[in-house]
Amino acid sequence: MKHVGEQGWTLVEVLLILFVLGLMAAIALPALSVLGERAEREMFLDSLATQIQLAQLEAVSRESEVSLFLNPREIEVYQGEEEIRTIPVPDKYRLASNYKGNQVIFRETGQVQGGTIRILSAEKLVGKLVIQVASGRPKAELMP
Template sequence: MIKNRPGNRGEAGWSLIETVFTLFLFGLLFSLCMPAISVIAERVERMLLMQELASRLQLAQTEAMSKETEVTVRLVSAQNEVHIVQNETVLRKIRIPPLYRLTSNYPRQSFVYRETGQVQGGTLSLYSGKRLVGRLVIQVASGLPKVEMVSCAL
């Protein structure tokens, strides 16, 4: 047991001013980091969306080859969705978050995977408002989608 000595009085903890100052510094650092964290989170969200779309397109291609039938991919801009269709039956719907808009350079905003897995080459473009933030390039003949993220200043 340590006895109180005259020099140790009042040094057992933090004062109110030290606590308030420490909390103020943590709040200031947090407020300075938040914009950077939100930008990183938005980029990750876009990348995940583009990669999910690419994997769903590869699945549509595989389905066309395995069932030896055509599979159509349609961009339904009114619903902000991508529909994967086989024999006029919607197999899958991919919802695009409301913050984004997906367009393509395909006629009638649709393209077809043939029984062999081949497709006409083209590009799907992802926009956030009016700003292009990503592209999904569908390669000629092989039909494999390639994700290209567009880096731009906010």
């Protein structure tokens, strides 16, 4: 029973509020973790698509073939025998493709054979880049 002028929370009210806040945090944290992983995958997929477009532009501007060698841990970009750059693949991901010898070749016109680059995490498909026939435009698809 409260007396006149008495203010504050009872111990039961404080414990109940802490319990509800803890329950809400326990429910929200796994969802936030999944959102963070998804955002990381999306950023990597977009970066990879940008690198593929850059290789295509380099082939056209240099008027020579530009090749991408898709290794599980990195992508090597070559113009003829000269290595232009290496693009690392984050440790948690691995690349696989249906390109012969895991090699994507952009002709001096920018054209390329169509195909798919798959991004795997723990051998599970988490995303893919579909490179369209002839135009060479990459289309990124994020798996749920």
